[in-house]
Amino acid sequence: MTAETQATAAASGAGATARFRENKTIAAGTSTERVNALAGRLIKAVNDVVLEEKVSYDEYNAFKAWLIRVGEDGEWPLFLDVWVEHSVEEVANANRHGSKGTIEGPYYIPDAPVQQSPATLPMHEDEPGSQLLFQGEVKGIAGEPLGGAMIEIWHADDLGFYSQFAPGLPEWNLRGAITTDDQGKFQINTIQPAPYQIPTDGACGALIAAAGWHAWRPAHLHLKVSAPGYRLITTQLYFEGDEHVADDIASAVKPELVLVPTRRADGEGLEVTYDFILDPHHQDSEIAVDSSRGPN
Ligand code: MBD
Numbered sequence: 584m585t586a587e588t589q590a591t592a593a594a595s596g597a598g599a600t601a602r603f604r605e606n607k608t609i610a611a612g613t614s615t616e617r618v619n620a621l622a623g624r625l626i627k628a629v630n631d632v633v634l635e636e637k638v639s640y641d642e643y644n645a646f647k648a649w650l651i652r653v654g655e656d657g658e659w660p661l662f663l664d665v666w667v668e669h670s671v672e673e674v675a676n677a678n679r680h681g682s683k684g685t686i687e688g689p690y691y692i693p694d695a696p697v698q699q700s701p702a703t704l705p706m707h708e709d710e711p712g713s714q715l716l717f718q719g720e721v722k723g724i725a726g727e728p729l730g731g732a733m734i735e736i737w738h739a740d741d742l743g744f745y746s747q748f749a750p751g752l753p754e755w756n757l758r759g760a761i762t763t764d765d766q767g768k769f770q771i772n773t774i775q776p777a778p779y780q781i782p783t784d785g786a787c788g789a790l791i792a793a794a795g796w797h798a799w800r801p802a803h804l805h806l807k808v809s810a811p812g813y814r815l816i817t818t819q820l821y822f823e824g825d826e827h828v829a830d831d832i833a834s835a836v837k838p839e840l841v842l843v844p845t846r847r848a849d850g851e852g853l854e855v856t857y858d859f860i861l862d863p864h865h866q867d868s869e870i871a872v873d874s875s876r877g878p879n
């Protein structure tokens with residue numbers, strides 16, 4: 584595993600930046616009024632810090648140098664997803680009734696090979712880490728089982744590395760897209776992910792060290808769950824007893840998302856059960872219908 588230990592912040596940052604450029608569409612059509620309001624408030628917030636904290640030229644120049652380095656290291660996706668995305672997610676998912684969502688983070692890759700449940704994620708034959716059977720059901724908010732729902736799952740290996748962002752790992756290692764059976768049930772065999780430390784050798788790591796913070800996220804599974812006619816949910820699941828559940832650097836843990844694995848009844852390792860409850864799509868359009876009833 585020497586290749587993996589040579590993973591650098593700049594390499595995974597460059598990968599995350601390239602991924603973002605390929606797949607995210609910038610919200611074209613944001614109105615002048617909205618840009619004025621948001622950019623204006625952001626600039627004012629920074630100026631307020633300068634004035635209230637009496638920021639010196641040395642501090643201002645250190646800040647400028649650091650911002651330049653964030654770009655050089657490709658760490659804008661990492662920086663934003665660790666320190667800002669949780670609030671965006673809170674706004675985006677405030678009106679859901681089903682399962683809790685949380686942040687996507689910088690390491691999602693679409694179009695993983697599709698498998699039907701029961702499935703085993705692609706991994707090395709001697710993949711380090713305890714075996715984990717992750718199982719449950721996908722349903723709608725009335726409890727209706729969603730057969731053929733899609734569960735995209737991705738997670739770090741036992742050393743905390745994500746395939747396609749650290750060198751030396753098979754392309755789809757510990758990544759998959761699993762469809763539920765006609766009862767909406769799924770069984771996914773994988774390994775227990777390890778707690779994850781965000782790269783310490785890049786600009787974000789330098790900030791963390793300079794501020795006396797820690798770089799840890801609790802061990803987590805990343806998921807996107809979807810079914811036709813239902814709202815896709817992006818979420819993560821965590822494990823009770825992990826010390827970083829209580830102080831995730833990315834502020835992305837919610838109590839509903841912390842699972843308690845048990846010894847596996849019919850084999851080695853651990854098993855854990857979680858049901859995903861999806862909101863129907865039409866809730867968004869209901870809002871549109873309601874407002875169309877008004878005088879304008
Ligand atoms: C991760 O694995 C992650 O999930 C987030 C949010 C940020 C950095 C690395």
Ligand code: FE
Pocket residue numbers: 688690779803805
């Ligand atoms: Fe992650």
